[in-house]
Amino acid sequence: MPFIEESDLLELHKDVDKAQIINERLLDQIKYKNKELKRSKIQRNIFAGVTMFFLIGGLAVGSMATGWSMGNNYERQNNNLLVSIDSLDAIKTRIDNLKVQNAELSLVKEFYLAKEFLEKEKIYSVQVKSFVDNNITLASEALTNTLFVKTNPFYSYSLGNFETLAEAQSFRKQLVDLGFEDAFVASYKEGKRLQIEDPY
Known part of the structure; x- marks a missing residue:
């Protein structure tokens, strides 16, 4: 096991604490975005x-106008037809814009569904370190595949979120090759460690 200086250990504790704060902020942001999504969905519906109401109303008025102008000359009928085509093009453009917005909202929804899956399903992760104090500031905001779990009296720091034990074991082997000789695989559910798994 490699030797760690006390100053390095203190720095690691500070880093771990900072990462936990960042993680909590990210969870708050996810909750806020979820509320925004619900609001946006209601507004979109x-x-x-309203768009369908006006579309049907516009088509009805257009039909009535076309019916009334049957007695008029051919040129007036063509003008009405051109106006209807222009308004249909505007409606098609608006529908295309709504489809793009819907696709963007679907991506955000997939992120939240993945987050819910990680919280409800059994997952595997590779624990690389544990600390007595809650000073987890090792992770940056870009690291989303990390777990910070309290297993009394320790705070553990794990990397990777895997659906299968085999994937986690393979990742553990890579970490051991990099120098994390004490790394081990554990299973988690609902943010709590279930058990330490077979490393091979």
Whole structure:
């Protein structure tokens, strides 16, 4: 096992604490974005309903106008037709824009579904370190595949979120090759460690 200076250990504790704070902020941001998504979905549904109402109303008025102008000359009929085509193009453009917005919202929804999956399903992760104090500041905001779990009296720091034990074992082997000789695989569910798994 490699020797760690006390100053390095203190720095690691500070880094671990910073990462936990960042993780908590990210969870708060996820909750806020989830509320925004719900609000946006309601607004989108209301807008779609109003748009359909005006579309049907516009088509009805256009049909009536076309019916009334049957007695008029051919040129007036062509003008009405051109106006209807222009308004249909505008509606098609608006529908295309709504489809793009819907696709963007679907990506955000997939992120939240993945987050829910990690919290509800059994996953495997490779624990690389544990600390007595809650000073987890090792991770940057870009590291999303990390777990910080309290297993009394320790705070553990794990890397990777895997669906299968084999994937986690393979990742553990890579970490051991990099110098993390004490790394081991553990299973987690709902943010709590279930057990330490077979390393091979």
